[in-house]
Amino acid sequence: MELKNIFPDFNAMWIRWSAYEISDALNGRYIMPSTDATSLPYSSTENLQELLTDALNLGKAVYQKSDEVERECRAFVQKHGLLGLHKSDGSRVFPMKGGNISPARKEHSSQEYGEELSHFTAEFQKLYLHFLATRGELPEQLPKHLQSDLAMLTTQSIPSGLSYRLTAGFPPQMVWQPDDLIDVLRLAYGLAVTDTAAPLKVCKNCGTVYYNPHQKSEFCSVKCRNYFNVKVFREKR
Template identity: 20%
Template sequence: MKDLFQNSSSNWVRYNKYEWRTSADGKCYITPAADAKPSIYNPIKDYEKLVLTAINIGTTAMNKASESELKEAIMGFVSESGMLGLMTALPTTPDFITYEAVYLPKNHFIKEENISTERYLSCFFPFDKIDFRKKGSESCWNTDNPEMMALIMTMKNKPQAVMMSFQREYAESYDWLIEVFRDWAFTFFSSFLYYQDYDKLDENERSLYRQGMAAFGGVAPTYHIELRERPTLVWDFNSLLLCIQMMFSFMLTDDDSSLKVCKHCGKAFAATRSNMEFCSPQCKNQYNVYKSRAKKNNTPAPED
């Protein structure tokens, strides 16, 4: 598993500053700050941390955390990894700009199977509109921002819509982000509990787990090979969401998967040893303290 990503690479964009903004209709979005500066990085370099952070934000959401706590967690994630790229992840193709309408598979956010390109773009540009014009399958997008022009030159092989999602005006809905993170956590815990509780489940319950897992997936990314210090597999992800989903899928199905759930705090972590039960020494100590107190007070101890 580690060897697979050790000789792999990809490119994504993150800004050095983000902010929460509320649109005219009262919806909350995260977007680059007005004075933010973009940079390009390789999200595969630290794939375990990226996937685990995403899963644990979803776990926090499933545990009914406060909005302020969730916003803080999402801000930390986006500041380190960039936006998810929902705009290009949802349609049937990231090249949707070249079609007369945007076609969408079933999803949590937009119920119509197809909508106009302008209406779709408005979901991700709720504040400052971009200079975009479309007539039929023909479209035109202009920018005079030097930083954006430099990004376009560097990542010129990306679809037009991907480059548009790197603009400072681009925004992603808080509600939509929470749903995505929650789905990842649900997928992880479905897999974990399916095997942990297999003998306790009846066939209907097992079937529900399998159906839920079968719904997890996305459009397969393309790739090419570059001759760098050594031959390197370069993944052509058109959204960070797809990047995370693919890496998550490999980690989940790996025979030597290190993914585990902490016995104390319930968060996902990557175990460095097969017998690890806690994500940190602090969690192990706290668990043992609680267990000792429960035994002393003759009260139910934490489940083993």
């Protein structure tokens, strides 16, 4: 089933900003909106397939220790916003030493909210590790810290802020109201990776993760298919 058809009443408004930066603040390195950025509210479910594949490809870059990780992090948040990893509703804001408050403890919708880069990238790597496991591509000797990350998806209950309400009309409907983007992403991944149509593919040419429910699909684009065929033809000659 197509992701966009699963929850037609998915009310998942989220905040992204017009510009982001990665900088040192207080006790860590954070990714957060730039000081001159403007807020751009949008529905985080308007393109679940792109959200999902962007997340997996970022996870791949983190796992492979790419030199482009920070650039790809900025590209992701520019399109989708931060994940909402820290649910700070005001009652759990703890000042740090000196009276300062970590960006991760600020309200999600505020311009001062930020996520520590190591925590941010770890979420994508977890999804990608699980994706590799479903394909039988995990190395036999996986480092212990990565084993622990993978176990968080496979052996523990995944926390979720996927609340919903019921309409009073006829017929009544369930209107889903997720608290943050990470819940939407985890749900989209869970539904896609357990879909019998196996819509998550890896391009045979460039290795990019892409979404296509067609069973015979092997390439993320016509360009990659043509490039691969030319390469095979030249090798044969």
